[in-house]
Amino acid sequence: MPQDxxxxxxxxGAVKRYGTFTALKTISLSIRDNxxxxxxxxxxxxxTTLLRMIAGFEDVTEGAIYLYGDEIDTLPPHKRPVNTVFQxxxxxxxxxxxxxxxxxxxxxxxxxxxxxxxxxxxxxxVQLSQFAARKPSQLSGGQQQxxxxxxxxxxxxxxxxxxEPLSALDLKLRKAMQVELKHLQRETGITFIxxxxxxxxxxxxxxxxxxxxxxxxxxxxxxREIYERPRNVFVxxxxxxxxxxxxxxxxxxxxxxxxxxGGGHRLTCDAVDGIGPGAKVHMSLRPERLxxxxxxxxxxxxxxxxxxxxxxxxxxxxxVDLDGGPQFTVRSSNSSRGNARIFEPGTEVAVNMEPGxxxxxxx
Numbered sequence: 001m002p003q004d005x006x007x008x009x010x011x012x013g014a015v016k017r018y019g020t021f022t023a024l025k026t027i028s029l030s031i032r033d034n035x036x037x038x039x040x041x042x043x044x045x046x047x048t049t050l051l052r053m054i055a056g057f058e059d060v061t062e063g064a065i066y067l068y069g070d071e072i073d074t075l076p077p078h079k080r081p082v083n084t085v086f087q088x089x090x091x092x093x094x095x096x097x098x099x100x101x102x103x104x105x106x107x108x109x110x111x112x113x114x115x116x117x118x119x120x121x122x123x124x125x126v127q128l129s130q131f132a133a134r135k136p137s138q139l140s141g142g143q144q145q146x147x148x149x150x151x152x153x154x155x156x157x158x159x160x161x162x163x164e165p166l167s168a169l170d171l172k173l174r175k176a177m178q179v180e181l182k183h184l185q186r187e188t189g190i191t192f193i194x195x196x197x198x199x200x201x202x203x204x205x206x207x208x209x210x211x212x213x214x215x216x217x218x219x220x221x222x223x224r225e226i227y228e229r230p231r232n233v234f235v236x237x238x239x240x241x242x243x244x245x246x247x248x249x250x251x252x253x254x255x256x257x258x259x260x261x262g263g264g265h266r267l268t269c270d271a272v273d274g275i276g277p278g279a280k281v282h283m284s285l286r287p288e289r290l291x292x293x294x295x296x297x298x299x300x301x302x303x304x305x306x307x308x309x310x311x312x313x314x315x316x317x318x319x320v321d322l323d324g325g326p327q328f329t330v331r332s333s334n335s336s337r338g339n340a341r342i343f344e345p346g347t348e349v350a351v352n353m354e355p356g357x358x359x360x361x362x363x
Contacts, residue, residue, distance in 0.1 A: 008033045008159055008191040009054060013063035016049050016215075023049045025215045026063070031193060032207075033068075036185045038194045040202040041212035042238070047195045050212075051161050054193065056080050068158065082159040083152040087167055089144050091136040091151075097123065098132040101151045108155060122150040125187070126180075142173045149181075153188060160185075162194045166201070178204050199239050203227060211235050232362045236284040243285040245326045249277055249360075257360060259283065263324025265302050269358035282361045287331035289357035292318060292341060292349045301350040304328065306343045318343060320351055 009031040016024040024046045031037045039047035052058040054065060056077035064071055072080055083104075091100050101122060102115035110118070123129050126146040136144055145165060152160055162181075166174045182205050185192045196202055202209050203223045211218045211226060211234075219231040230236035237244055247259040247267070257271040267283070275281055296303070304322040311334075318330045328351050332341070343349050 006033050007031070007066075008035065008068060009193065010066040010069075011050070011054075011063070012066070014050070014053060014060055014065060015062035016046070016053060016058060017061045023215055024053075027215075027217055028063075029210055029217060029220055031191060033191055034189050036182060036192045036194065036205055036207045038196060038202045038206040038209045039212060040196060040199065040209050041218075042197055044214075045212040046215040047212050048163055051084075051163055051193060051195050054159070055082055055084050055161055081157055082161055083155060083157040084161040084163060085148050085152045085165045087164045089136075089148040089165075091144060091147060093136055096133050096135060097128065097139070097147050100136065100147055101154050104151060105154055118154055119150070122154045123147075125153070125184070126150045141169055142177060145169065145177060146180075149184065153184070153190070157190060159191045159193060162192060164195055164197070166196075167198075174201075175204075181205060203239070211238065213238075229359065230284060230361065233282050236282075236359070236361055241287055241329065241331070243287060243290075243326075243328050245283055245285075246280060247283045247360075249275060249279045249281065252276055259360070261322075261325055263322055265322060265325050267300055267302075267353075267358050269360055270356070272360045272362065274362070275360055282363060284359045284361055285328070285353065285357055287317065287329045288315075289354045290328065290330040291332065291352050291354075292320070292330055292343060293352055294349065296350040297352050301352045302328070303348070303350055306345050306347045306349055308345055309342065316342075320349060322351070 007030045011027055011029050014024055014027045027050060039050060041047050049058060053060055056075060060073050064073055098116065098119050102119035105115035105118055106112060123132055126149055128143060128146055131139060131143060166177050169177060178201060206223050208222055209226050210220045213234050219226060219235045227239055230239060236242050245261055247261045249257050249259050251258040252271045255271050256268055258266065258268050260266045302322050304320040307319045307321050310317040314334055316332050316334050320328045320330060322328060330351060
């Protein structure tokens with residue numbers, strides 16, 4: 001294969017089988033140099049299996065994996081220029097923080113003095129220099145996480161693999177670590193491959209996201225693309241909140257599709273290749289792309305009645321039953337500058353949408 005130094009990891013037709021069970025089904029994707037790349041999906045979708053194949057902890061049944069143009073399938077884990085940060089940190093409890101970070105360097109043949117110098121540098125990078133003499137048990141969960149990161153970064157790996165490293169942290173600390181991880185990735189210039197099942201975490205941190213389900217790649221793209229233009233029902237439903245409903249396509253003309261849903265309601269949206277008149281498909285409408293009014297503001301405003309209003313703090317979610325049709329959720333910013341308006345349960349309202357809010361999906 002010709003070398004492409006802009007591609008850090010190139011997965012070509014990778015398959016992983018355990019006996020008769022296929023955990024990964026012909027995955028092909030390229031991860032760029034100096035990219036924060038996330039493998040996202042529910043438990044059992046194959047994302048950790050793929051990460052372990054890149055690390056060398058799992059063999060590739062079929063296909064190949066390349067690191068900066070060199071095939072690494074036959075290399076044992078300790079000979080691959082990648083490091084892994086695990087969910088449980090795996091720190092040595094009897095060693096100090098400094099010794100934990102320097103241990104791997106000594107195993108690579110560095111002198112004790114050189115290992116301690118480099119360990120000190122990365123501890124400063126993760127803002128833990130003052131804790132160098134402490135044992136892991138004397139640190140908080142977030143501090144232990146940063147020690148594990150420092151240990152993985154110390155040998156200057158070409159690629160850093162992170163297997164749900166934030167899942168054990170509380171919500172506030174987890175959000176702080178998301179920002180810190182992204183900052184570290186930019187500062188070091190190392191390619192990060194991050195595994196998570198948390199959609200918000202993936203959207204917050206990633207340059208690009210690979211959404212996986214049942215061992216298959218569902219969609220690959222930038223965070224905004226994945227969220228705003230989901231390819232299929234699974235991606236639309238898994239990434240964030242959406243109003244997902246069945247519709248029938250009536251007319252397709254000039255790149256636009258006119259559709260109807262229950263109760264005689266009609267909507268127009270961008271057409272999708274392969275979906276023509278008469279097709280019964282799904283449509284996605286993000287709750288924040290909708291707004292309520294007392295009276296219709298457009299021909300395609302949908303009439304309904306408020307069932308419930310839910311106060312979420314930053315937002316207000318209003319659940320509306322369409323006349324003879326499906327149920328919608330409308331989400332508005334809880335701010336004087338937002339479009340939130342209080343409608344009591346039972347109030348008749350019109351559900352209006354921003355241009356381009358409705359999207360047809362391939363099932």
